[in-house]
Amino acid sequence: MIHTNIDIDVLYNSTSPVIRTILEKALRGEELSVQEGTALFHTDGKELEALLKTADIIRKGKVGDTVSFVITRNINFTNVCYMGCKFCAFSKRMEDSDATFLTFDKIARRSQEAWDRGATEVCIQGGLHPKIKGDHYRNILKTIKDQVPDMHIHAFSPFEIWYGSKLSNTTPEAFLKDLKDHGLGSMPGTAAEILDIEVREQLTQDKLSADEWAHIIKTAHNVGLRSTSTIMYGHVDEPRHWAAHIGRIRDIQKETGGFTEFVPLGFIHYDAPIYLEGKARAGPTYKENLQMHAVARVMLNGWINNIQVSWVKMGPEVAQKLLQGGGNDLGGTLMNESISRAAGAPHGQEITPAEMVRIIRGAGRTPVQRNTIYEVVEKYDDHNPLYHQPLVKRCSEQAERITNIC
């Protein structure tokens, strides 16, 4: 979508002077304050439209008209966890009938299968299982590298690093260095939720504090591991928390330069304990999803180039809209997503590369397969990816939704 200055002037003329001033500042590439970001989270109607167009222009200027995706497989090695995060529907107790714990052999087989289907990355995360030892994390890496030496391993949230280093009686820095030596390639910046004490106390009893999360992420960047950055929003939080969170992510990026992207993750409420107890709302609204991706784009301009749209949280239809308001990446094909699915997300576990390409073209953009650190693997401007059947059988409703959008 191309915007002329006339389009923008017309739109800006219909906004309040305050919003106009903020958006013009963003278009000039100047840094927005947390207060200005908060104001943008209150836009509606024409003002929201002006925000989305501003984000779209900044996106186009920064990264052009391609939309990237990565072929990756999620391997959740266990869902056993006793941390009791109140938004989490994924964790189980050891005696639960649906508790899982993958053997190393199974992890190796799943990694090989992913490689055979064109994956450049496996994403490994799990619950904080009370019976594992600290070296379990290293042994997972060794297992995968023995099986598929060239696979990039994107693994272990800051919460897992915190847990593994405690189990190993060492510092996060020493623990991370050891994991890097054994094949860790990068880290998911999950477990950030909202980097705010008040909010974290309600969500996680502040077991991993905002400061500890930031410390572990900065340490990872400093030992040479890049990571994503995330926000989970739409539960007990408010716009002021969102802008402050993005501001804090920006501050970390100024210090380390280690974030590859920012990933807004809307809270999936259906089976989340905090929602079932009536203490959280039912995830973000459509408008809030639009605002989040657009405000992230304008606040992070100059610092984080890639704003990821999570199809697994949003669904393919909404994902296409978000690509018109700041987004430039569609994340991973996933193959076996189980965290959002456990919380009741209805969008399935996998989108094949061919479907990714069709979704991106449907949004009027050019698809690009990337690797974890955003290097181009293949540009699909005049051809299609090899066709693979979905790895996991789809229920008819999911199949129909994906077929319709593609």
Ligand code: SF4
């Ligand atoms: S979010 Fe992670 S640490 Fe928290 S309960 Fe769920 S699996 Fe455990």
